[in-house]
Amino acid sequence: ELAGLASHSRPAVYLGWDRPEAASLYWQAAGGAVGSAAEQPRLEWEFSIEDSFRQLAVVDGTEAFTRSGTISWEGPGAWQRRRLFGRELYWVRASWAGGLYQAPVSVEGLVPCGVEVIEGHTVGQQPAMLHFSESAAVLPPHPEGDFEPFAGLSLLLSSSGGRTAWKTLRAQSGSGVPEPDRFRLRRRADGGVEVVVGEELQGQVKARIEGLRAGIGRAGGNIGGRLDVLEYEAAGLDSISHPVAILGGCGTESAASFQRRLAAESSIGPAVVSGADYRDLLRALDPRLSRIEVVPHPLRPAEVWVVVWGAGCEHPGAQRLRKLERCLQQRAPLGTIVHVVEPLRLPFTLVLGLSGGELSRGQEDELAASLSEVLEKDLDPLTGGSSGDGAALVAELSVGDFQARAAAAVSGADVTAELALRIESTLADGASLELPIGLPVLDSVTIEMRLAEKPVVVKAGGIR
Numbered sequence: 001e002l003a004g005l006a007s008h009s010r011p012a013v014y015l016g017w018d019r020p021e022a023a024s025l026y027w028q029a030a031g032g033a034v035g036s037a038a039e040q041p042r043l044e045w046e047f048s049i050e051d052s053f054r055q056l057a058v059v060d061g062t063e064a065f066t067r068s069g070t071i072s073w074e075g076p077g078a079w080q081r082r083r084l085f086g087r088e089l090y091w092v093r094a095s096w097a098g099g100l101y102q103a104p105v106s107v108e109g110l111v112p113c114g115v116e117v118i119e120g121h122t123v124g125q126q127p128a129m130l131h132f133s134e135s136a137a138v139l140p141p142h143p144e145g146d147f148e149p150f151a152g153l154s155l156l157l158s159s160s161g162g163r164t165a166w167k168t169l170r171a172q173s174g175s176g177v178p179e180p181d182r183f184r185l186r187r188r189a190d191g192g193v194e195v196v197v198g199e200e201l202q203g204q205v206k207a208r209i210e211g212l213r214a215g216i217g218r219a220g221g222n223i224g225g226r227l228d229v230l231e232y233e234a235a236g237l238d239s240i241s242h243p244v245a246i247l248g249g250c251g252t253e254s255a256a257s258f259q260r261r262l263a264a265e266s267s268i269g270p271a272v273v274s275g276a277d278y279r280d281l282l283r284a285l286d287p288r289l290s291r292i293e294v295v296p297h298p299l300r301p302a303e304v305w306v307v308v309w310g311a312g313c314e315h316p317g318a319q320r321l322r323k324l325e326r327c328l329q330q331r332a333p334l335g336t337i338v339h340v341v342e343p344l345r346l347p348f349t350l351v352l353g354l355s356g357g358e359l360s361r362g363q364e365d366e367l368a369a370s371l372s373e374v375l376e377k378d379l380d381p382l383t384g385g386s387s388g389d390g391a392a393l394v395a396e397l398s399v400g401d402f403q404a405r406a407a408a409a410v411s412g413a414d415v416t417a418e419l420a421l422r423i424e425s426t427l428a429d430g431a432s433l434e435l436p437i438g439l440p441v442l443d444s445v446t447i448e449m450r451l452a453e454k455p456v457v458v459k460a461g462g463i464r
Helices: 255-267 276-287 318-331 361-378 402-410
Strands: 012-016 023-029 042-049 054-055 067-073 081-084 087-098 107-114 114-119 120-132 136-138 152-158 164-171 182-187 193-197 204-217 228-230 289-295 303-309 336-342 344-355 418-425 436-448
Touching: 042 081, 067 107, 152 193, 164 402, 276 289, 276 303, 276 318, 303 318, 318 336, 361 402, 361 436, 402 418
Parallel strands: 114 228, 164 182, 303 336, 344 436
Antiparallel strands: 012 087, 023 067, 023 107, 042 054, 042 087, 081 087, 120 136, 120 204, 136 193, 152 164, 152 204, 182 193, 289 303, 344 418
C-alpha cells in the first residue's frame, strides 16, 4: 500500500527478467484511478548493475501505477544479473519518488510482452483493379493504412455467353486453396496483402471490396500469451480490433518506435501531398536521417523521388530505404508513385589547364590542394552549397559550376595565366541523368601546364 506513506519511505516494485532485452509489461490495475489530482505520484525506474541500481528510461503508460497500461523500455547495455529475493535475475525496480496516492495501489494482473496496437476505421466499399496470376492477386496499398480482413469481395467476371456480371465471394478462414466462391487473404513476405480465390483466374479483373477497414499502421504479431493493448484513444471510438490479424501480422516494435510512429502518423493529414509533408513524416519515422530532398519527376508529375542521407552521410541501406518507401507509399495520394533512394554519387576529377604562365611543381601542388579544399567544402552534402545546408543535387556535371571557384583560386595564387577546365568522370561527356538526384564527389584536382605558342616569324629564305 502506497497511500499515506511517510516522506522518508521508499517502497518499490521489483520485476525480474531472465534475459537482458527490451521488454514491455501490461499492468492491469484493479479499480479506478488512485492518483491525487493535487500532486500526481512519481516513480523512479532503475535496472540492476553489480550490487546497485542505475536509472532506466521507461515509457510508463500506467502513470505511476494509477491506471492500467503498458510499461516498456529498451534493453540497457549494462544490465547485469543480481541475486534478490532468492532469485538471480535481471531486475527492474520502480521506487516511489513523490506525489500522493488517494488509495492503495492494487493490481489485478501482469502480462509480460504486452503488444500495443492502434485502432482501425471503416473506409467503406472500395473499387480496385486486381491483376490475377494463378488465382492470386496483390491488393494495392491503401493510403490510409494497412488492411484488416474483410468478409466480401465482388469480382466482375465474364460468363460462358460472353456477358459480364458481378460475383461476390465470401472469406474463408484457414490456409491452402479456398473453396469455389470463397477467397482467402494471406500476408506476403514484403508486408503486402494477397487475395487468393477458389477458382481459376488470370489477368486483370475489376473488383469491389466490401466493408474495407484500414489501420493507421502495422502492430505486433498476435502471438499466444501476449495481450493486445489499445494505447491510442480516438474521440468517438466505438470498437477495437487488431489491425493485422491475418497470418499473425508483422513483428513487434519497441516502445520508442511505436510512440514515434504514432506521433508521425497523427501529425500528418490523411495523405502526404507537399514536399514538406514527405520530409516531416520521414524525419518523424526515422530521426537518424541527416538530410531529405524531395524531387518531382520533370516529365511524370505523379512520380516523386525522395533522396535521403543517413546519419553522418552513411549509406541508409536497401532494407531501410524500402521500409521508408512503403510508409510513404501508403500515405501518398492514389496514383502517386514514390521512390525513396540515396543520392547517386558522381565521382569526378577536375582538370585545370593553365597556359601563358609558369609554375613550379610546388606551386602546382599548392594550387591543386587549395582548390580541392574549397571545392570539397562547397560539395559537402550537409554543410556545402551557397546556403550552407548541403550541396545541390544535379542531373549532370558541368564545368560552369566550378569556373568561378577555379578562377578565384588561380588569382589567389598570384598566377597570371589563361585557364581552361575539363571534367573527367564515369558519366559520359554531355550525358545527364533523367532528374537531379546526383551528388558530385570530387576525387582530385589535376593541374596541366600548357606551353605558350611562339609566334611564327617569316624571313627571307624560309620560315623560322
